[in-house]
Amino acid sequence: MIEVHQLHHSFYVGKKNKRQEVPVLRNINVKILEGEIVSVVGKSGSGKSTLLNLLSGYIKPTEGTVNIQGEQVSDYTEEQWADFRLENLGFIFQSFQLIPSMDAYQNVELPLVMKGVPENKRREQVQEIFKRVNLDGFEAHYPSELSGGQQQRVSVARALIVNPPIILADEPTGSLDKETEEELLSFIRQLNQEENITFVIITHDEEVAAIADRKIHLDDGKVTVEEENYEV
Numbered sequence: 001m002i003e004v005h006q007l008h009h010s011f012y013v014g015k016k017n018k019r020q021e022v023p024v025l026r027n028i029n030v031k032i033l034e035g036e037i038v039s040v041v042g043k044s045g046s047g048k049s050t051l052l053n054l055l056s057g058y059i060k061p062t063e064g065t066v067n068i069q070g071e072q073v074s075d076y077t078e079e080q081w082a083d084f085r086l087e088n089l090g091f092i093f094q095s096f097q098l099i100p101s102m103d104a105y106q107n108v109e110l111p112l113v114m115k116g117v118p119e120n121k122r123r124e125q126v127q128e129i130f131k132r133v134n135l136d137g138f139e140a141h142y143p144s145e146l147s148g149g150q151q152q153r154v155s156v157a158r159a160l161i162v163n164p165p166i167i168l169a170d171e172p173t174g175s176l177d178k179e180t181e182e183e184l185l186s187f188i189r190q191l192n193q194e195e196n197i198t199f200v201i202i203t204h205d206e207e208v209a210a211i212a213d214r215k216i217h218l219d220d221g222k223v224t225v226e227e228e229n230y231e232v
């Protein structure tokens with residue numbers, strides 16, 4: 001479960017004596033239950049990426065708390081966050097964020113290397129995940145030798161390799177064509193239903209928002225609507 005309580009966030013811009021406060025998120029209270037798919041929607045600049053960065057510990061809130069899986073993560077040091085992310089969070093980005101100098105296998109293996117998993121176990125897990133994302137045989141390809149859809153599947157495999165209870169996604173279908181988008185969305189649904197993985201997905205895309213159980217609507221840094229999706 002993710003619980004955001006009384007969260008405020010401001011950035012500070014400009015030189016010391018002319019420092020200006022830019023308030024971005026105000027008074028955010030959000031609860032995301034285990035096994036939910038929640039989409040975060042809102043205009044450009046409304047604070048969606050800032051919220052995701054706060055949920056992943058890349059920025060610290062100016063005020064308020066973030067609690068994930070029962071841990072008060074907003075109090076964490078960077079080191080504690082690094083460990084916590086490796087155990088609990090998977091990430092999917094519009095730009096895939098694969099390491100270009102590593103082949104697909106090494107990209108997917110990386111979180112396990114960081115966790116200190118021994119090589120024979122890593123090999124087993126990576127091979128299995130390549131089958132699951134339908135990329136068997138593409139292990140030795142570098143990101144530049146893969147299509148956009150294949151690169152996104154590598155990044156999904158990298159997100160899944162540590163079995164995280166939560167996946168945070170920032171415009172995951174933004175670089176994909178319609179067919180590849182549908183494939184990814186049905187895979188997200190399947191992971192959610194079969195493995196109860198919680199998804200928080202930033203999106204501008206109505207089709208992505210439609211697979212969510214709830215929609216968090218950010219408007220000028222505030223949550224304005226949080227509607228149920230009564231899809232049948």
Ligand SMILES: Nc1ncnc2c1ncn2[C@@H]1O[C@H](COP(=O)(O)OP(=O)(O)OP(=O)(O)O)[C@@H](O)[C@H]1O
Pocket residue numbers: 011012013022024042043044045046047048049050051
């Ligand atoms: N590091 C920063 N320093 C100063 N201001 C920032 C910083 N990061 C973001 N902002 C400002 O915070 C506001 C929210 O940005 P954010 O990237 O969270 O919006 P967004 O809803 O994700 O937008 P988009 O849909 O365009 O990605 C914007 O006005 C942006 O200029």
